[in-house]
Amino acid sequence: MSAIHFPDGFLWGAATAAYQIEGAVDEDGRGPSIWDTFSRRPGAVLRGDTGDIACDHYHRWEQDLDLLVDLGVGAYRFSVAWPRVVPDADGAVNTRGLDFYDRLVDGLLARGISPMVTLYHWDLPQALQDLGGWAERTTTDRFVDYALAVHGRLGDRVPHWLTLNEPYCAAFVGHLEGRHAPGLTDEATAVTALHHLLLAHGKAVEALRADGVTGQVGITCNLTSPHPATADEADVAATTRLDLYENRMFLDPLFRGAYPADAPAYYRDVTDFSFVHDGDLATIAAPVDYFGINYYERHLVRADPADLVRGWQRVPDPHPTPGGIGVHPEGLHEVLTRVSKEYTSVPLVVTETGIALHDYVDPNGEIRDDERVAFYEGHVRAAHRALEDGVDLVGFFPWSLMDNYEWAWGYGYRFGMYHVDYATQTRRPKRSAHWFAQLARANALG
Ligand code: FCB
Numbered sequence: 001m002s003a004i005h006f007p008d009g010f011l012w013g014a015a016t017a018a019y020q021i022e023g024a025v026d027e028d029g030r031g032p033s034i035w036d037t038f039s040r041r042p043g044a045v046l047r048g049d050t051g052d053i054a055c056d057h058y059h060r061w062e063q064d065l066d067l068l069v070d071l072g073v074g075a076y077r078f079s080v081a082w083p084r085v086v087p088d089a090d091g092a093v094n095t096r097g098l099d100f101y102d103r104l105v106d107g108l109l110a111r112g113i114s115p116m117v118t119l120y121h122w123d124l125p126q127a128l129q130d131l132g133g134w135a136e137r138t139t140t141d142r143f144v145d146y147a148l149a150v151h152g153r154l155g156d157r158v159p160h161w162l163t164l165n166e167p168y169c170a171a172f173v174g175h176l177e178g179r180h181a182p183g184l185t186d187e188a189t190a191v192t193a194l195h196h197l198l199l200a201h202g203k204a205v206e207a208l209r210a211d212g213v214t215g216q217v218g219i220t221c222n223l224t225s226p227h228p229a230t231a232d233e234a235d236v237a238a239t240t241r242l243d244l245y246e247n248r249m250f251l252d253p254l255f256r257g258a259y260p261a262d263a264p265a266y267y268r269d270v271t272d273f274s275f276v277h278d279g280d281l282a283t284i285a286a287p288v289d290y291f292g293i294n295y296y297e298r299h300l301v302r303a304d305p306a307d308l309v310r311g312w313q314r315v316p317d318p319h320p321t322p323g324g325i326g327v328h329p330e331g332l333h334e335v336l337t338r339v340s341k342e343y344t345s346v347p348l349v350v351t352e353t354g355i356a357l358h359d360y361v362d363p364n365g366e367i368r369d370d371e372r373v374a375f376y377e378g379h380v381r382a383a384h385r386a387l388e389d390g391v392d393l394v395g396f397f398p399w400s401l402m403d404n405y406e407w408a409w410g411y412g413y414r415f416g417m418y419h420v421d422y423a424t425q426t427r428r429p430k431r432s433a434h435w436f437a438q439l440a441r442a443n444a445l446g
Contacts, residue, residue, distance in 0.1 A: 001381070003444060003445065003446050004380075004381065004384045004444060004445050005443065005444040006384065006387070006443045006444060007387070008443070009394075010394065010395065010396070010443055011074055011075045011114070011349065011394055011395030011396070011397075012072070012073045012074055012075070012395070012396060012397075012436075012439065012440035012443070013073050013074065013075035013076055013077055013116065013395060013396070013397035014068060014071060014073055014076060014077070014397060014398060014400065014401035014417065015076075015077040015078075015351060015352050015397040015398065015399050015400055015401065016057075016076075016077070016078050016079070016400055016401050016402070016404065017078070017079040017118065017121035017122070017165065017404075018078070018079045018080060018081035018084075018121060018123055019033060019035045019051045019054070019081065019121070019122065019123045019405065020051065020054060020055075020121075020400075020404040020405040020406070020407075021054050021055040021057040021064075021402070021404045021405070022051070022054060022055075022057045022058045022081060023051065023052060023053040023054040023055065023056045023057065023058055023059075024056070024058035024059065025051065025052050027058065028084070028094075028096035028097060028099075028100065029084070029087055029094040029096050029097060030081065030083055030084040030087060030094070030097060031083040031084075031086075031087025031088055031094075031125050031126065031127060032083060032125070032126040032127075033081065033082070033083045033123035033124060033125060033126055033181075034122075034123065034124045034125075034126055034129045034133070034181035034182045035051060035122065035123050035181045035407075036050070036051070036052075036126065037126050037129070037181065037182075038180070038181030038182060038183050039051060039181075041183060044183060044408065045407070045408050045409075045410045046408065046409050046410040046412045047410050047411075047412060048410070049405065049410025049411050049412070050405075051405045053422075054404060054405045055402060055403075055404050055405075055420050055422075055425065056425050058100065060425065061100075061103070061104055061107065062107060063427070064401070064402070064427070065104075065107045065108060065111055065113070066111075067401065067402065067418055067427060067429075068108075068111065068113050068401065069111050069112075069113070070429065070433070070437065071401070071417065071433060071436060071437050071440065072436075072437040072438075072440040072441040073113065073440050074112075074113065074114055074440070075113060075114040075115070075116055075160070075395065075397070076108055076113050076114070076115060076116065076401070077116040077117075077118060077160075077162075077351060077397050078104070078115070078116075078117065078118070079117070079118035079119070079120070079121035079123075079165065080101050080117060080118070080119055080150050081097070081123050082119075082120065082123060082124065082125055082143075082146050083123060083124075083125040083126070084097030084098075084100065084101075085097045085098055085101075085146055085149055085150060086125060086142070086145070086146045086149065087125060087127070088125070088127045089125070089127040089128060089130070089131060091142065091145055093149045098149070098150070098153045098154075101117075101150070101153070101154060102153060102154065105154050105157050105158065106157070109157060114159055114160070115154075115157070115158050115159070115160070116158075116159075116160035116161075116162065116351075116397075117150070117154065117158050117160070117161055117162065118162040118164075118165050118220065119143075119146070119147050119150060119161065119162065119163050119164070119204065120143065120163065120164045120165060120170075120200075121165040122165065122166075122169070122170055122174070122180065122181065122407075124139075124181075124182075128142055129182050133182055133193070134170065134171065134174075134175070134192075134193035134196045134197055134200075135175070135189045135192050135193050135196070136196070137196055137199075137275070139196055139200065140196050140199045140200040140203050141203070143200040143203070143204060144200070144203050144204050144207045147163070147204040147207060147208060148207055148208075148211055151208055151211055151213060152211075155211070155212075155213060155214065155215070156214075158215045159214075159215045159216065160215055160216050160218070160290070161208065161213065161215050161216065161217045161218070162217075162218050162219055162220050162292055162351065163200070163201040163204045163205065163217070163218075163219045164197060164200070164201050164219050164220065165220050165294075165351075166220060166221060166222040166294060167194060167197040167198060167201070167219075167221065167250055168194075168221065168222050168246065168249075168250060169222065170193070170197055171190050171191070171193045171194035171197055172190050172194070172245070174190075174193070175189045175190035175193045176189075176190035179408050180407055180408060187267075187270045187271075188270050188271045191267060191270060191271050191273075191275075192271070192275045194249065195273075195275050195276060195280070196275070198250070198253055198254065198284045199280050199283060199284055201219050201254075201284065202280075202283035202284040202285065202286045203283055205217050205286040205287075205288060206283065206286050209286075216289035216290050217288055217289050218288045218289055218290040218291050218292055218346075218349075219254065219288060219291065219292065220291075220292030220293070220294055220351045220352070221250045221251070221254075221291075221292070221293065221294070222293075222294040222295070222296065222352075223246070223247050223250075223251075223293055223294070223295060223335045223339070224246045224247060224295075224296075224297045224298065224299055224331070224335070225295075225297075225298040225299070225328070225330075225331035225332075225334040225335050225338075226239050226242050226243050226246065226247075226298075226299045226300075226301050227239065227298070227299070227300055227301065228300070228301055228302075229300040229301060229302045229315050230302075232303070234303035234308060235301060235302050235303050237303065237308075238301050238302060238303035238304065238311065238312035238313070239301040239312070240262070241262075241266060241310065241311075241312050242299065242301050242312040242314070244260055244262055244263060244266055245266070245312075246299075248260040248263075249263065251339065251342075251343050253281055253284045253285065254284060254285060254288075254291075254343075255285065255343040255344045256285065256343070257281045257282055257284065257285035258281055259273070259276075259281075266310060287346075288346055289346060289347075290346050290347045290348065290349055290394070291339065291344055291346050291347075291348050291349070292348075292349050292350075292351035293335060293336065293339065293348055293349070293350055293351060294350075294351055294352035294353065294399070295331065295332045295335050295350065295352070295353045295379075296325055296352075296353065296354070297325055297326075297328075297331070298326065298328035298330070298331030298334070299314045299315070300314070300315040301313065301314060301315070302315055321355050321356055321357065321371075322356045322357060322358055322413055323356045323409065323413055325355075325356070327355065327375055327378065329375075329378035329379045329381065329382040330382060331382075332350070332353060332379050332382040332383060332386070333382040333383070333385050333386050333389075336348060336350075336382075336383065336386035336391045336393060337386055337389055337391055340386075340390070340391040340392065345392065346392075347392045347393070347394040348391060348392060348393050348394065349393070349394055349395035349396070349397065350379075350383055350393070350395065350396045350397060351395075351397050352397060352398070352399035352400075353379050353396075353398060353399060354372075354375070354398050354399035354400060354415045355371065355372050355375040355415065356406065356409070356413035356414065356415055357369055357371055357372060357413075357414055358413070358414065359372075359403070359414045359416075359419055359430060361419060361421070361428060365428070366431070367419045367428060367429075367430035367431065368430075368431055369430045369431050369432050370431060372417075372430065372431075372432040373431055373432050373435045376398060376432060376435065376436060376439075377435075377445070380396065380439065380445060381445070383396055384445075398417060398436065399415055400415045400416050400417070401416060401417060401418060402416040402417070402418035402419075402420050402427055403415065403416035403418070403419055403420040404416065404420070416430070417429070417430055417432045417433040417436055418430065418433055
């Protein structure tokens with residue numbers, strides 16, 4: 001394969017999220033989050049795993065920042081735990097929670113690594129869930145208060161902010177599929193929650209601007225690349241509906257200030273969208289400085305013969321990785337070019353992409369995750385093709401820096417470039433870490 005070079009200043013990074021790595025769930029005044037509650041629900045998480053200890057990053061953060069140095073990256077995407085900063089419904093700010101992120105940001109800067117801060121990576125304070133959570137409009141104002149508290153403390157040192165991670169998962173996996181916290185299975189609640197998540201994003205963008213934010217502000221969505229399984233008209237129509245559900249319900253309001261024209265029909269038995277108030281969509285479409293894209297899935301879609309009005313089916317991937325997801329780097333190229341052609345000219349960042357494997361330390365002490373190396377290589381080349389095709393792509397952050405708590409899959413699936421032995425908390429570089437470090441240092445692939 002031919003050598004490729006990335007533009008000067010291209011941002012190579014690594015990504016994590018608070019609940020997945022921090023542990024220390026009841027330290028320094030942290031309140032419970034919806035994931036502390038959900039992970040304890042019998043049957044909710046594989047093997048009943050919780051994030052109580054996770055990677056113990058709360059205590060081992062300095063050593064973890066050193067891993068980033070070894071990895072040769074210029075940036076680190078992490079999330080702030082809302083329940084550390086505002087543990088309760090009374091809105092009181094917990095300074096000790098902010099202290100942790102203050103140290104983390106300084107630790108990054110001391111190592112020459114640029115912080116990219118996600119404000120919401122799914123760990124809503126349980127106290128707010130008890131008041132209705134994302135189904136409740138006032139949660140949007142609580143999010144703004146929290147965002148301003150974090151900005152007040154870290155704003156002088158953070159060049160990249162992301163309001164939300166993956167509103168699709170927070171709304172639909174959490175409130176419709178019930179596989180994620182808060183574990184609800186009601187579609188009307190899910191669509192309401194989605195609207196409030198997007199509104200919280202828009203309000204936070206406006207509030208951060210009013211607060212004089214100097215860093216760039218964006219949001220991260222997980223996007224898919226759907227294709228009809230056959231040329232059959234019913235499959236093509238089903239693909240349009242799945243695309244509404246997985247992509248356009250986010251992209252249209254964020255970048256066009258409107259829900260898709262086919263949304264009322266799709267949701268006609270579910271909701272009349274009366275949760276949308278005057279002015280909401282203008283707020284949601286508040287201009288962002290950049291857009292984060294998480295890419296994991298390319299889908300082949302079939303009509304559901306039992307439901308030709310709403311129904312779609314994802315065709316199971318013939319070569320699934322653990323967790324059932326296939327490997328389709330070309331889908332990343334499709335998503336990046338689509339967003340830049342159809343939706344926005346702001347710079348794009350791949351804020352996540354990655355592969356779950358059952359990595360293990362072999363008898364020679366090596367972790368030979370060659371499948372992950374091949375996965376990254378394919379996706380890095382796909383990202384480069386998008387650049388060649390004119391996409392303003394400015395960064396690439398694999399998921400994840402290290403193995404961690406993979407939500408409903410607990411510790412059963414490993415996504416990291418560093419292997420974590422949960423019994424001893426030992427971190428070891430996998431082959432993918434060595435491979436990625438070479439890429440990040442060279443800013444090129446040989
Ligand atoms: C994404 C999440 C991230 C991680 C990866 C595998 O949906 O944003 O936290 O779990 O999937």
